[in-house]
Amino acid sequence: MIIDLPSTTTSQLNAKLVDLRMRGGAVALGRVLTLVIATDDSVELEDAIEAANDASRMHPARIIVAARGSRSAAPRIDAQIRVGGDAGAGEVIVLRLYGALARQADSAVVPLLLPDAPIVTWWPGHGPRNPAADPLGALAQRRITDSAAEKQPVRALRARAEHYAEGDTDLAWTRLTLWRAQLVAALDLPPYEPVTSATVTGQADSPSTELLAGWLADYLRVPVDRVKAAEGEQGIVGVRLERDSGPIELYRPDGRIGTLTQPGQPTRRIALQRRSVSDVLTEELHRLDPDEIYARALAGLRLLKARRKAGAA
Structure with a gap:
């Protein structure tokens, strides 16, 4: 099931999640971690969600996708909640962030994190040179990049080697x-x-x-x-x-x-x-x-x- 919430807020999004749980939908109690996916609002988004859904069958998780949209648009959040067959063994929250919010993804993600659960941030495409210093990376115990997805893979790998911090991989x-x-x-x-x-x-x-x-x-x-x-x-x-x-x-x-x-x-x-x-x-x-x-x-x-x-x- 996919529920669209255009031009929403994190408060409204959390209220909808609580409503779904009250009605017997997705339950957060069995989730072992929060997986934050940092990406652009592009074709790679659905591929990343599919891979995360597959992984969640071994590691039930709340998956939060922070998808950066146009920076020149008016600030807004277009959200989706995916549960059931559209969310593997977890629940997926897709945040499409526009305007200034595209540069402040952490402020939209923090209210949706599971309490007392580890946080993993994954960049499936282009990632930061210094993942631990990135606002979304700073939230996480583990930070996962993929140098093979970069335009210059070896250069990206060597840059991250210079900035390595515990928890990077x-x-x-x-x-x-x-x-x-x-x-x-x-x-x-x-x-x-x-x-x-x-x-x-x-x-x-x-x-x-x-x-x-x-x-x-x-x-x-x-x-x-x-x-x-x-x-x-x-x-x-x-x-x-x-x-x-x-x-x-x-x-x-x-x-x-x-x-x-x-x-x-x-x-x-x-x-x-x-x-x-x-x-x-x-x-x-x-x-x-x-x-x-x-x-x-x-x-x-x-x-x-x-x-x-x-x-x-």
């Missing part, structure tokens, strides 16, 4: 979970030798490739080369870890199936398909504490940068 990092698990598992098999160097190959503007290289640089403390993939290859293509007995290599040229080879072990084919936004968002909502490993991967980016400068000298 990026869906470009979450997309690496399967890659990291496979590489760590391979290192747990004999022969138990140290890695002497690593090479990570991927699309030039792939933030996930950058983060994988940064994570390896920090985790292994060895030289890591970041190599640009061939034309037509997308995302992460392969990782090669050098050891004295021979390399461990995980290669995924088609974006779906990876091949893992290493000395003394049979070649394995591994499902490494690119994950959907709802899948990685669901994973991120599993934890609300700071992600220390992500912070260390960002620190590893500086090791890559220093190595590039040394190679150019």
